[in-house]
Amino acid sequence: MHFKKLFLALMILCLSGTALPQSRRRNKTSEIFVLATLHQYHATSKYYSFESLSRIIEGLHPDILAVELTPADLASRKEQKTKQEYQKSIFPLIDKHKYLTVPLEPSEPDFTRLVSLIRESDKDLSEKSPGKAEAFSKYVDTLYDYLFKTWDSPMSVNSKCTDALFKVKHNYQNAIYDDRQTKGWEGWNTHFLDTILETAQKNKGKRIVVTVGAEHAYWLREKLRANRSITLLEANDLLGKFQTAN
Secondary structure (H helix, E strand, C coil), X not given: CHHHHHHHHHHHHHHHHHHHHHHHHHHCCCEXXXXXXXXXXXXCCCCCCHHHXXXXXXXXXXXXXXXXXXXXXXXXXXXXXXXXXXXXXXXXHHHHHCCEEEECCCXXXXXXXXXXXXXXHHXXXXXHCHHXXXXXXXXXXXXXXXHHHHCCCHHHXXXXXXXXXXXXXXXXXXXXXXXXXXXXXXXXXXXXXXXHHHHHHHCCCCEEEEEEEHHHHHHHXXXXXXXXXXXECCHHHHCHHHCCCC
16 A cells, blocks of 8 residues: 555656646747848858858747748748848748748738838938938948948847947937838837737747848847847857858
């Protein structure tokens, strides 16, 4: 009888021991990594090529990809004129690994509404304050010239320094343009953020890799870093091994 009680106690302990990790996995927060891309400039980059981007995404071992496309463009695999990383790198990876893939850009009518806010704001500044528009254009050209001369790895593109420079750029941009610029920029990124968080909520414990143009990365990282419902994976911790990827 004593042996039977001991055996039963051990069985209960073993069963409870196997159930605990499952419970922890169910309650574990999702991991999110924001990977800044260079769009068409991957084609000429010696340190961050399309092939390098593919290897990085595979090396991050995502469960889910959140991509900078509309639902329609993702569904049709539409070739992108600017965001060439999709047909060159990401679509082939989706086919190879069968990643669950989530579109970040809004569908209509929100797509046109947000884009129109920014375009109308750009047009008004050019017509009413051409001097300001020209000065800002020269500032952007100078900034990108500096970045393309100093970036030397995927890590530098995804660095805190790059994030800080793009944050300053957009703060300046929002200050000299009217409030439609801010509404468009904030609305676009907020849609990205809401989609990422919704995906994380529905897929707890999974790793989500977000691929967005470099200017969006600082905004998303800042918001995600402050969100306690997910775990933001930092570029410094994960991209070191890709420093010389080519």
